[in-house]
Amino acid sequence: MSVYAAAGALALLSSAGASAQDGKPRADQLAFRDLYKELVETDTSVATGSCTLAAEKMATRLKEAGFTDAQLLPFSVKEFPLDGGLVAILPGSDSKAKPMLLLGHLDVVNARREDWQRDPYRFIEENGYFYGRGTADMKAMVATWVDTMARFKTEGFKPRRTIKMALTCGEESGARFNGAQWLAQNKPDLIAAEFALNEGGGGRTDGKNKLVSQSMQVGEKSNRSFELQTTNPGGHSSIPIKDNAIYELSDALVKLRAYAFPVRFNDTTRAYFAKEGASRGGEMGRAMVALSKNPNDKAAEAIVSTDRGFNSMLRTTCVATMLDAGHAVNALPQRAKATVNCRIIPGEDADTTRAALAKVIGDPKVSVTLVGRLRPVAVPPPLDSRIMAPAEKLVARYFPGIALIPTMSTGATDATYLAPIGIPTYGVPGGWGDPDGNGAHGLNERREVRSVYVGRDFLYDLVKAYASQP
Known part of the structure; x- marks a missing residue:
């Protein structure tokens, strides 16, 4: 040292x-x-x-x-x-x-x-x-x-x-x-x-000057964006109809908000939840350990998912980030668009995510199109002892009592x-x-x-x- x-x-x-x-x-x-x-x-x-x-x-x-x-x-x-x-x-x-x-x-x-x-x-x-x-x-x-x-x-x-x-x-x-x-x-x-x-x-600290964890990032999610779009002939706003592009898009976004992609572990995240949970203890810690052993444990999933960071590590997430609709204040909308940004778990890709979005929305009038720059799909590196061991040794010296945990x-x-x-x-x-x-x-x-x-x-x-x- x-x-x-x-x-x-x-x-x-x-x-x-x-x-x-x-x-x-x-x-x-x-x-x-x-x-x-x-x-x-x-x-x-x-x-x-x-x-x-x-x-x-x-x-x-x-x-x-x-x-x-x-x-x-x-x-x-x-x-x-x-x-x-x-x-x-x-x-x-x-x-x-x-x-x-x-x-x-x-x-x-x-x-x-x-x-x-x-x-x-x-x-x-x-x-x-x-x-x-x-x-x-x-x-x-x-x-x-x-x-x-x-x-x-x-x-x-x-x-x-x-x-x-x-x-x-x-x-x-x-x-x-x-x-x-x-x-x-x-x-x-x-x-x-x-x-x-x-x-x-x-x-990471607890927000009160106490260090609670040290992590080695071993893998990451892929970043993909999709455009949801609805179209309509439109018309004069003084004679509205229920067939409205904005309403149809809104219905799709409400369905998206309610949907949670399934839990999907890899070697890194399974090790993270097992080790972090054991170290943390309490209701959250016990739920993390239980979920790492059984990803179908719905009770444990419900507890762990209350933490927004943990929830994002468990699954693919998709969220609406931008909206664009209508062309005049006195006209029915001819077009409504929303950008949905997805952070995709390793093992899934843009195609599987797009298919899931289309299924959740369940409306053929809503198109789902991949947009934006395309990074390569993230490939998790191996949990290599030649990488982890020197870092674990130094973490033990610098931060006694804090374990090094692999994370995604x-x-x-x-x-x-x-x-x-x-x-x-x-x-x-x-x-x-x-x-x-x-x-x-x-x-x-x-x-x-x-x-x-x-x-x-x-x-x-x-x-x-x-x-x-x-």
């Missing part, structure tokens, strides 16, 4: 009740804070920002640490010059050892100053949190990857396996350009690796683009978030200061452990 790990462990207000960090941040933490601040204050939103600029700044940091031009490989396409990224390579000492990849997206969700309490593109430390767009999703991890690579270089660490880092753009707004997808399709040899580490894992993300990441080229991708533990999501994709995004600093030290040790594997 490094000296940073020891300091990090003391910095955490853990489930065992350890005291918070005393005194000022260490000198190395302040240097890291400056890097993190630079990233957050570099606007990388699709509306007003530039990932290319952020990638250039990170390349400058790595060059100052000793990386050569040959080890720093910026990339972009002429059609989207602001959506560039960076691949950095730290060569390993064993040519037979397969490389590892650190993956991170530079782009962030758009943020409007008038909606926020603080300027979203200023880095503000307040009340034990860092505020700013991207502080949680995912510039803390990107800063950690860059910082880890720089520390390895300046410290003279010689990894056994080559460490690659890919900083990309478009994870949040990939309808325009996605850097991970572009690398996978155009430069697969450049990022080829035995495995990749990514966002999606991490810890209910969102979607760029891991979906790596699986087709043979790179299983895992969302790593380390830092933690609050149950409310810390404003990621929403207003006043934030990350707890201790989470950032301890997570940085944890991931430094974790990457070093993987890089040293025989």
